[in-house]
Each structure stands twice: as structure tokens, then as C-alpha cells.
Amino acid sequence: xKLKPIIxxxxxxxLRNLIKRNQDQKVLKEAKQLSDELDRxxxxxxxxxxxxxxxxxxxxxxxxAKSKRKMxxxxxxxxxxxxxxxxxxxxxxxxxxxxxxxxxxxxxxxxPGGSTMIKILNVSNEHLVE
Numbered sequence: 151x152k153l154k155p156i157i158x159x160x161x162x163x164x165l166r167n168l169i170k171r172n173q174d175q176k177v178l179k180e181a182k183q184l185s186d187e188l189d190r191x192x193x194x195x196x197x198x199x200x201x202x203x204x205x206x207x208x209x210x211x212x213x214x215a216k217s218k219r220k221m222x223x224x225x226x227x228x229x230x231x232x233x234x235x236x237x238x239x240x241x242x243x244x245x246x247x248x249x250x251x252x253x254x255x256x257x258x259x260x261x262p263g264g265s266t267m268i269k270i271l272n273v274s275n276e277h278l279v280e
Contacts, residue, residue: 157249157250158194158195159196161206168228169184172241201275202253204252210225210270212270221236223237225238225248225249226238252273253273
């Protein structure tokens with residue numbers, strides 16, 4: 151059974167607005183995928199949020215299953231994206247794949263180079279101010 155993303159209500163509202171604002175052809179596919187993920191997400195209040203769930207601003211360590219390549223990234227809004235600095239946009243395929251999932255989850259996602267399995271090794275939200 152496919153895991154359902156868990157999204158905090160404030161993040162859910164930010165993401166829905168982001169989708170509405172981003173109708174550019176370059177990100178239309180990712181915006182649609184993000185919208186589909188939000189449609190099936192479990193939306194919760196902030197006080198119910200597990201600190202190991204990926205949200206806007208989360209710092210994440212992931213491993214790509216086939217290559218065993220590990221990466222440390224931070225999930226950010228598109229205007230803050232900076233790949234050399236490890237800041238991945240929520241509208242990038244990787245961002246869409248990870249939002250709402252937790253440490254130790256494995257997610258399968260369609261990337262530009264084909265389908266891949268990603269293991270979420272670590273999630274840190276300690277730097278986020280509540």
C-alpha cells in the first residue's frame with residue numbers, strides 16, 4: 151500500500167497557494183504532481199505533527215536505493231531554491247516526492263531519469279521556529 155503524506159495545515163495552505171501561483175509550463179507537471187499528493191494527504195494541526203515528518207524548511211538526509219548515493223538537502227520554496235547549496239524546491243521532482251513523508255520511509259518517485267526509490271535516513275526540523 152502506498153504511504154500517504156502527512157502535511158501540517160499551515161504548510162498545506164502554503165503549498166496550495168504555491169500551486170495556484172505556479173502555472174508556468176516549466177513546473178506545470180510538478181505542480182500537478184504536488185496537487186495530487188496534497189489531494190491524498192492527511193492534513194493535521196501543528197501540535198499533532200511528528201518532528202520527523204518532512205515539511206517546508208526541513209533538512210533531510212536521503213539515499214537513492216540503486217546507487218546508494220546519499221545527499222543532504224533542505225526543502226524550500228521555489229524562490230529560495232539553490233541546488234549548489236543543497237536547497238531543493240518543493241516544485242522539483244525530489245521535493246514533490248519527499249514532502250509529508252517521515253524518517254525511515256521509502257518513497258518511489260518519477261524523476262526525470264526514470265522511477266527511483268528513495269530512503270529517508272534523517273529529518274531535522276529543529277531549526278524551524280514554531
